[in-house]
Amino acid sequence: MTENFESSFAAGVGARHAVAVTSGTAALYLACHALLRPGDEVIVPDFTFVATAAMVAAVGAKPVFADVNPRTYTLDPAEAERRITPRTRALIPVHLYGQPADISGLVRLARRHKLRIIWDAAQAHGAQFNRRDVGSFPDAVCYSFYPTKNMTTGEGGMITTSNGSLASQFRLLRSHGEASRYRHVRLGFNFRTTDVASAIGLVQLARLGKAIRARQRNAGILREGLRGIPGLQTPESIRGTSHAFSLFTICIDRRQAGMPRDALAKALRLRGIQSAIHYPLPLHRQPVFRGYGLDRDFPVSARLAKTVLSLPVHPGVEEDDLHYIVRSVREILKADVN
Numbered sequence: 001m002t003e004n005f006e007s008s009f010a011a012g013v014g015a016r017h018a019v020a021v022t023s024g025t026a027a028l029y030l031a032c033h034a035l036l037r038p039g040d041e042v043i044v045p046d047f048t049f050v051a052t053a054a055m056v057a058a059v060g061a062k063p064v065f066a067d068v069n070p071r072t073y074t075l076d077p078a079e080a081e082r083r084i085t086p087r088t089r090a091l092i093p094v095h096l097y098g099q100p101a102d103i104s105g106l107v108r109l110a111r112r113h114k115l116r117i118i119w120d121a122a123q124a125h126g127a128q129f130n131r132r133d134v135g136s137f138p139d140a141v142c143y144s145f146y147p148t149k150n151m152t153t154g155e156g157g158m159i160t161t162s163n164g165s166l167a168s169q170f171r172l173l174r175s176h177g178e179a180s181r182y183r184h185v186r187l188g189f190n191f192r193t194t195d196v197a198s199a200i201g202l203v204q205l206a207r208l209g210k211a212i213r214a215r216q217r218n219a220g221i222l223r224e225g226l227r228g229i230p231g232l233q234t235p236e237s238i239r240g241t242s243h244a245f246s247l248f249t250i251c252i253d254r255r256q257a258g259m260p261r262d263a264l265a266k267a268l269r270l271r272g273i274q275s276a277i278h279y280p281l282p283l284h285r286q287p288v289f290r291g292y293g294l295d296r297d298f299p300v301s302a303r304l305a306k307t308v309l310s311l312p313v314h315p316g317v318e319e320d321d322l323h324y325i326v327r328s329v330r331e332i333l334k335a336d337v338n
């Protein structure tokens, strides 16, 4: 089942190899373990889930935070370039919420400075950049199959790569460095997935295209319905990219909208609408990273942490629900109901 899941996933994204593991975190850990050495510096966006930077630190390398682009909320190549030092070894851009990062700009930057790239696509199954699946870009792409993601196996993860030697390393590291039966050539781990999870993954993979289209349709209805509300910013359409809408995240400017983000979330909850904050703290403010990134400001990431709010967009949300969400946001913010 797992071999079948891996080959189907690799074919789906257009990569030569896919290696299934126990979580997105395990995928990031293996990619960091294979590509980094202790003391290396790695540039990660300041605005992402903690795992992106935590796995860098877990292998003894140093996460260096860079601010994100105000339109895509993903690692900004110019900001990343400012953070490069002679010790910089890699970039870990995140396709946050399912919005592809500026892949061309980041690949150019990596080539110029001879850096490796580990893409965090935990939220971006099915996202495309210039008509190419985000899972097909070098060096390695890490996915999560946590239940809230675009596809799930309960818990699980995958690394895709077209580099055969990297794929072999990931396979070795995933299972105690076992080159042949009980012959161990490298220190490794047990990050193997189960056939049960892979069987679920195969079914989920077959449904992925439909699920992404449903997410995109739902996002379209929300975006259209919420257009023109003062102080409310919906996700932008970025030319040449296909957003997979793992999350549909708006920004609320408290001054223009007339209320802070948290008050909107509370009012929505009273109407039975769940929303969530991805993420309330930028990485440089996380207690676990105390002391990192204090040498500079991260204005975009700091603003996003105070203003973002994710609304329901998953395929199970029905059209009536979406109109109810739009109507509720408009009523709460006292914007004209259209």
Ligand SMILES: Cc1ncc(COP(=O)(O)O)c(C=O)c1O
Pocket: 023, 024, 025, 026, 048, 049, 051, 052, 094, 120, 122, 123, 143, 144, 145, 146, 156, 157
């Ligand atoms: C951006 C990002 N990176 C990494 C992860 C880690 O994945 P997992 O929860 O499967 O370990 C997640 C998911 O929670 C994520 O959203």
